[in-house]
Amino acid sequence: MRNLSNKNIIHIEKDGISYIQFRKLLEYDYIAHGYTVGLDNNMRTTTSKGKNVNYENGMHKFHLLCNYLGIDFNDCYKASLNHTDNVCVVDTRDNLPMFEVLPDKNDGILTNISNINLITTSSDCITFFLFDKEKNVIANVHSGWRGTYNGILINALKKMHEYFGCNYRDIMIFICPAIRDCHFEVNFDVFDLFSQKYGYMGNIITKNEDKWNIDTILINKILASDLGIREDNIYDSQLCTVCNSDVINSLRAHGKDFNLNAGIIGIKGKTKCLKKN
Numbered sequence: 001m002r003n004l005s006n007k008n009i010i011h012i013e014k015d016g017i018s019y020i021q022f023r024k025l026l027e028y029d030y031i032a033h034g035y036t037v038g039l040d041n042n043m044r045t046t047t048s049k050g051k052n053v054n055y056e057n058g059m060h061k062f063h064l065l066c067n068y069l070g071i072d073f074n075d076c077y078k079a080s081l082n083h084t085d086n087v088c089v090v091d092t093r094d095n096l097p098m099f100e101v102l103p104d105k106n107d108g109i110l111t112n113i114s115n116i117n118l119i120t121t122s123s124d125c126i127t128f129f130l131f132d133k134e135k136n137v138i139a140n141v142h143s144g145w146r147g148t149y150n151g152i153l154i155n156a157l158k159k160m161h162e163y164f165g166c167n168y169r170d171i172m173i174f175i176c177p178a179i180r181d182c183h184f185e186v187n188f189d190v191f192d193l194f195s196q197k198y199g200y201m202g203n204i205i206t207k208n209e210d211k212w213n214i215d216t217i218l219i220n221k222i223l224a225s226d227l228g229i230r231e232d233n234i235y236d237s238q239l240c241t242v243c244n245s246d247v248i249n250s251l252r253a254h255g256k257d258f259n260l261n262a263g264i265i266g267i268k269g270k271t272k273c274l275k276k277n
């Protein structure tokens with residue numbers, strides 16, 4: 001497979017699965033993380049149609065990923081992924097279903113507990129990993145255009161601040177592969193929504209004949225910056241899923257039978273950082 005490594009990410013190929021990791025996040029050996037790439041890696045394990053021929057394959061891939069990341073498959077929890085702007089805190093392992101979607105509709109999950117590995121899946125939508133090494137808090141946020149329009153990243157950052165006392169200056173943001181302004185072309189209705197809400201930002205929309213291209217990554221970067229996130233704490237994979245659809249699953253590029261990529265982040269157990277103050 002074509003190697004996707006760049007200054008911010010490293011592309012790992014293992015037997016049966018491949019994924020990218022952020023070089024910066026690898027500096028913290030108690031953090032497990034990865035974002036799957038490869039067209040033969042379909043991380044779909046649920047379906048709205050009740051029947052999923054990919055279920056076993058998806059579960060097999062998740063087992064492989066967990067093995068390579070050194071985490072327990074039974075300690076994985078998925079966001080429910082409904083294109084909401086809801087974020088939820090996982091502050092106990094009690095009564096959580098193993099490898100099931102979390103109760104209630106949410107697209108962002110946060111925790112400061114070790115061995116609770118947070119999963120989102122996507123195909124063009126943005127996956128953000130958030131990490132505050134001072135307060136030892138992680139988040140996994142799924143943000144399609146609706147999530148970006150409604151500000152789910154900001155909701156997650158605010159929750160880290162309000163619930164865990166994180167200082168915005170300490171929070172790092174990692175931007176996984178997603179559809180970029182080069183390919184995120186929309187009709188008037190979506191353009192109009194973004195124009196009215198974020199038009200003040202200036203350079204987020206490009207007109208292209210009777211369509212518009214919107215830079216949802218830039219919108220999120222500006223919103224985060226306005227909240228107090230440091231620019232040098234934002235680590236961007238710089239990968240467009242459509243531009244790289246020969247090696248990354250993409251809804252726009254591959255159509256209705258699209259496969260899913262998965263992002264996972266967790267705090268490994270038994271580190272000094274996990275003690276309560």
Ligand SMILES: [Zn+2]
Binds near residue numbers: 180244
């Ligand atoms: Zn592109």
